Structure formats: structure tokens, C-alpha cells
Amino acid sequence: MSDTTAPRRSRRARKSAETVDVAADEPIDSEAGEVSPYELPGPQRRAKTRKAERGYYAPVFQGAPSTTRQSSVLNTALIGPVTGTAGVANGRDMLSHSLITHDPVTAYNSTPRLISSPNSIVCGGVGGGKSSFVKTVYVTRPLVIRYRRAVIFDKKARGGEGEYAELVREWGQGEPIRFTTDGSGSRLNLLDPLIVSQIGDAGTYRLLHAIVRIARDGARIDDWEEEAARSALKRTLATYDGRRAPTLADLLPLLGRVDDYSDLTEHARDRLHQAGLGVRFTLEGLLDEYGGMLDGDTSENVNLTGKLTSFDISQLPTEGPSSHVVRAIGNQWMLGRLRTDPGWQTTCINEEGWDMVDGPAAHLLKSNQKLSRGVGLNNVFVFHKGLDIPLDSPGRTVISEAQSIYVFRQDRKEDADWAVRTFGFDPSTATVLQNLAPGQFVFKYGAVPETHVEHVRSSIEVGLTDTDEGMRGDRRRDDA
Ligand SMILES: Nc1ncnc2c1ncn2[C@@H]1O[C@H](COP(=O)(O)OP(=O)(O)OP(=O)(O)O)[C@@H](O)[C@H]1O
Ligand SMILES: [Mg+2]
Known part of the structure; x- marks a missing residue:
């Protein structure tokens, strides 16, 4: 052993001896008492200058003289993670590409408490990716957590039923609870x-x-x-x-x-x-007008079955009060129903739920906040923009109290400015909001400053959340 290692050592010794063949004794030029950095001997950059001359190594770059203070800007700072790893994966930070995880229930129950209200706001312009985000991050992903469930007030029609219907069939148990004005749907009793x-x-x-x-x-x-x-x-x-x-x-x-x-x-x-x-x-x-929907006892199929339930209000007319009435009564019914299942955490999604934070139902919502927390209910309000909300509306309180904020693209400057003012974003975020691509959003939770996030979906989730088939004409091609 010692026989074989000895010559190697001597070779290494020779190598290091060879590296000293660059002259380091050039004179240090000083002008008026100052040392010129151009004249200082640099460190040995290549082990063998002769090999370097023959092109064995990559060319030596001419160093740019600088001071420590100047070059500190080139030292990219490590970006601290915006969130921990607890909760549900939301997407990735656009700046650092690090994982963003957040889930209001987990954040609310953390020690110390990360947010003071479990309610969330998801807003942004048409086609920004709000529903895709909610379907994955707030509905399907948390379903794997024990004692978690989701209830959806599904307002947007897609192929003759609510856009969550497919999700409910696939991941829940049973059919969506449908409401119609012709009496063929389910019924809710206000005095249930x-x-x-x-x-x-x-x-x-x-x-x-x-x-x-x-x-x-x-x-x-x-x-x-x-x-x-x-x-x-x-x-x-x-x-x-x-x-x-x-x-x-x-x-x-x-x-x-x-x-x-x-x-x-x-x-x-x-x-x-x-x-x-x-x-x-x-x-x-x-x-x-809506006797079939409101007159009589609550229908038996109105129940929370399994982990995923949807109140399909997509077939109710956009004009008139029917969908607002179902939302208001349905929410109260749910509060009562949740009390019979203690220990569960329920996320209630209010798709196109502007009337819940703007209309008369906002009073109800505000007065039920404490009750909701008591039965483990957290609300998610999904809407386009909030500029029209009156100053004295209790909906303003509901919005400003929400602690998990997701804002998708806001095309108009005034809507972006509204979001900046309402959620306390940095003024420069207004420009970011106007330039977000589908699936990107500005996220803020608790007092943590906002982050620009890209929502990442799995291939299964892409299939479940695609809402462009109408625009692509998929149905027409199927029929052909
Ligand atoms: N994470 C994403 N990455 C890339 N594209 C996405 C992403 N999320 C959504 N999209 C695209 O945006 C389209 C619209 O998404 P979605 O229906 O969720 O928007 P929306 O904001 O709910 O629209 P609306 O206001 O009309 O309800 C989807 O069909 C999809 O093509
Ligand atoms: Mg939508």
C-alpha cells in the first residue's frame, strides 16, 4: 500500500510545484498612493499554463474589476419560501419556482395561527382560471384529507348542468342536487x-x-x-x-x-x-313563481352525502331572485346540517357568488361568521370583480375579513386598482394583475405580502377542469 501511494504523492507534489510558474512578482503600480486593481496579480486560474496554451482548457475570461459593494448586487439573494409545506399544494412561486402550499383550514389550525379567518376570496376576469383553481385546490385535492368535505353552489352551466356535476359524480357519492323553476328539481323549506x-x-x-x-x-x-x-x-x-x-x-x-x-x-x-x-x-x-322549489318540506335528496355535494343552481334563470334565494336558504340549511356531523371541516364554494357578498344575503353571512367557525365551515367566494360593492354593504366586511386571497387576471385598470386597495397589495401589483396568463394569480394570506403564483395541474386535473370545449367545438366533432 505504502509502495503504491508514495509515487502518487510525489506526482501531486510535482503538479503543485508546476502551478507556481506564473510570475507573481510583477510590480504593484501605485498612483498618488492608490493601488490600481488592474495591476494586482490575480489568482492562478489554470493549473498548467502550457496545457492551457495548447487549448486544453476553456479560455480564461478577462475579469471585470469591481468593488465588494458593487458586486454584492450580482449575488442573488436566497428567496425565502412564501409558505411552508403544510396544507394543500397550490402551485409554484413565479419568482423562485418554489412550491406554494396553502389551505385555510390548516393555516387556521396552525400554532401560531397563520390566519384569523378561514374564508377565502377568489376573483378575476372571465377565463382567468378561477374555477380550475377552485376545483383542484379547494375541492379535489383536500378530499384525501380525513374529515374534509366540500359543498358547492354551482352556478355556471356546462352541457345542461352545473360545471361541477362531473366532478361530483366522479369524486362524490351520488348526483348533484338540482334546482329548477318548473318544479322537477329539489325543494328547500325556509322553515326547515x-x-x-x-x-x-x-x-x-x-x-x-x-x-x-x-x-x-x-x-x-x-x-x-x-x-x-x-x-x-x-x-x-x-x-x-x-x-x-x-x-x-x-x-x-x-x-x-x-x-x-x-x-x-x-x-x-x-x-x-x-x-x-x-x-x-x-x-x-x-x-x-318558484312554488316547486320553495313550497313544502325540504326534499329528501337534499343532504350532505359523501365528501362532495353540489347544489346545482345552474339551470335557474340569471334574471330574478331564484338562485339567490336557494343560496341563502341552502346556506342556512347547511349550517344546521353541519351541526349534526361534529368533527368535519366543510369548505363551501360559492361559484359566481357575488350576490352572497353584495346582496341582502351578506347580512346573513356576516351574522353567521361565528356560527360557521363553530361548525367547521369555511367559505370560498368566487366572483369577477368587486368595484361595484357599496361602501356601507356588510359584504365589504366579509371581503376585508377574508384572509386567503387569490386574484386572477383583471383586465381593466380600475378593477386591478380595486384589488390593490382592498387587499392591501403593493401598488406595482396592479400592473402584474393586468398581465396574468390563465392559471396565474396573485396570492396573499394573512399578513404575508402577496406572491405571483402559477397554478400547476396534473393531467387528470387538466381534463377535469377544461372549460374550453365549447370554444373548440369538441361536441360538434364528436357528433360528426
Ligand atoms: N393552471 C392553468 N394553466 C393553464 N391554463 C389554465 C389553467 N387554469 C385554467 N386554464 C385555462 O383557462 C380556461 C378557463 O379556466 P376557468 O374556467 O377555470 O376560468 P374562470 O376564471 O373560472 O372563468 P369564468 O370567469 O368564465 O368562470 C381553462 O379551460 C383552461 O384552458
Ligand atoms: Mg369559472
Whole structure:
């Protein structure tokens, strides 16, 4: 052993001896007491100068003289990870290409708590990739986690049904719960025992109040109407207590009854009577139009089966209050239903859910925030833009309280500026928002500054989230 290693050592010794053949004793030129960096001997760059001359090595680059301070800018900083690795994979950071993971439930339950509200906002222009993102990151990916489920209010039609229908069939158990105006779909009872028992008389009144306002296109109702509606509801619930579940039709005849108000003047009683009749006419109008959907007990198929449930409201007319009514009652029903399954975490997706944060339902949502957390519910609101939201709307609070924000491309500058103002982004992010490609978004959670992220989908997910078949004419080619 020692015989073989000895000569090698000597060869190495010779090698290192050869490397010293570049003269290092050139004079250091100094002008006016300053050392010129051009004149300083550089380090030995090539081990064998003779081999280098014969082209054995790559050419030696001429170094650029610089100072430490100047060259520090060339030293790219390590970019700290924006998120940890806990939660659900969202995509990759466009700057560092590192993985971005986030899931409001995981972030809310972390110690220390990373976000104070489990609600999320997904907004952006048409075709930006919002639904693809929600379908994967908020619906299918978390399904593998124990005791997690998703409920979707599916508003956008695709091939005669909601755009989540295929997903529900593939990953959930059973069919979407369909709502139609012709009575062939499912029904929701505003006075369902699950609703009344969960939110109590006062909560049920808030729901009734919201439904009347929705039916009147958002118009406020005055004090007299409020009193008439409250007393009719109280009477209805007392009359049917212990018998059967009352329905909206049972409430109607009691609106306008003033027998309990004997202490009021004749004039006041008359005014109250008329106010009650006004509310009754509004609700009668609603039942006339959507009786099959609202009149009677909640249908048996309205239930949370499996891990994925969808309320398919895609076939309800865009004009008119029907889809808003189903959303408002459906949300309350769900709160009651969730209480019967303690321990589950439920993500409720409100696709095209602008009316939930802008209309009368926003009041309900705001007052239910605490209740929602209590039953493990987190809401995801998906909408296009938020510029039109009135200053005094409770929807503003709902939006500003959400702590997981995803903004997809906003074509118009004013919409991008709205997002910057509302979510506290850096002003330069407005330009980023206007130039995002489909599937890219600006993400912010809690107090962590925003990041530019690219959503990455697997091949299966690409198939499940493609919404371009109409534009490509796939159906036509199939028929041919
Ligand atoms: N991560 C992605 N990478 C590349 N392309 C994507 C990605 N996500 C979505 N897209 C493309 O964008 C198209 C529209 O996506 P999607 O339907 O999710 O948009 P949207 O924002 O929900 O639109 P709308 O406002 O009309 O509901 C998809 O069919 C797909 O082609
Ligand atoms: Mg969409």
C-alpha cells in the first residue's frame, strides 16, 4: 500500500510545484498612493499554463474589476419560501419556482395561527382560471384529507348542468342536487327544522328578512313590515311547535294578522296590517313563481352525502331572485346540517357568488361568521370583480375579513386598482394583475405580502377542469 501511494504523492507534489510558474512578482503600480486593481496579480486560474496554451482548457475570461459593494448586487439573494409545506399544494412561486402550499383550514389550525379567518376570496376576469383553481385546490385535492368535505353552489352551466356535476359524480357519492323553476328539481323549506333549531327564532327571522329583500331586488323593508314579519313568524313557529315542520305557505296567512296588538290605536293597527299584507304579497309572488322549489318540506335528496355535494343552481334563470334565494336558504340549511356531523371541516364554494357578498344575503353571512367557525365551515367566494360593492354593504366586511386571497387576471385598470386597495397589495401589483396568463394569480394570506403564483395541474386535473370545449367545438366533432 505504502509502495503504491508514495509515487502518487510525489506526482501531486510535482503538479503543485508546476502551478507556481506564473510570475507573481510583477510590480504593484501605485498612483498618488492608490493601488490600481488592474495591476494586482490575480489568482492562478489554470493549473498548467502550457496545457492551457495548447487549448486544453476553456479560455480564461478577462475579469471585470469591481468593488465588494458593487458586486454584492450580482449575488442573488436566497428567496425565502412564501409558505411552508403544510396544507394543500397550490402551485409554484413565479419568482423562485418554489412550491406554494396553502389551505385555510390548516393555516387556521396552525400554532401560531397563520390566519384569523378561514374564508377565502377568489376573483378575476372571465377565463382567468378561477374555477380550475377552485376545483383542484379547494375541492379535489383536500378530499384525501380525513374529515374534509366540500359543498358547492354551482352556478355556471356546462352541457345542461352545473360545471361541477362531473366532478361530483366522479369524486362524490351520488348526483348533484338540482334546482329548477318548473318544479322537477329539489325543494328547500325556509322553515326547515334544521334551520330553525340551529339559528333559532331570531336567526330564522333574519333569513326571512333576507328572502323578502331578495324578492324585492334588494330594497330595504321598513320598521312596520319588519314587525309584521317577525310576529307572523313567531306565531307560525309557536303554532306548529311539536306538530310538524311549518312551511312558507303556513306563514303567509298569518302575515297581516294584528289580533295581538290590541294596545295599538286603530290607525296603527291598520298600518301594521297593511305592512304585513305587503310582505305577504311579496312572498306569495315568490311562491307563485318558484312554488316547486320553495313550497313544502325540504326534499329528501337534499343532504350532505359523501365528501362532495353540489347544489346545482345552474339551470335557474340569471334574471330574478331564484338562485339567490336557494343560496341563502341552502346556506342556512347547511349550517344546521353541519351541526349534526361534529368533527368535519366543510369548505363551501360559492361559484359566481357575488350576490352572497353584495346582496341582502351578506347580512346573513356576516351574522353567521361565528356560527360557521363553530361548525367547521369555511367559505370560498368566487366572483369577477368587486368595484361595484357599496361602501356601507356588510359584504365589504366579509371581503376585508377574508384572509386567503387569490386574484386572477383583471383586465381593466380600475378593477386591478380595486384589488390593490382592498387587499392591501403593493401598488406595482396592479400592473402584474393586468398581465396574468390563465392559471396565474396573485396570492396573499394573512399578513404575508402577496406572491405571483402559477397554478400547476396534473393531467387528470387538466381534463377535469377544461372549460374550453365549447370554444373548440369538441361536441360538434364528436357528433360528426
Ligand atoms: N393552471 C392553468 N394553466 C393553464 N391554463 C389554465 C389553467 N387554469 C385554467 N386554464 C385555462 O383557462 C380556461 C378557463 O379556466 P376557468 O374556467 O377555470 O376560468 P374562470 O376564471 O373560472 O372563468 P369564468 O370567469 O368564465 O368562470 C381553462 O379551460 C383552461 O384552458
Ligand atoms: Mg369559472
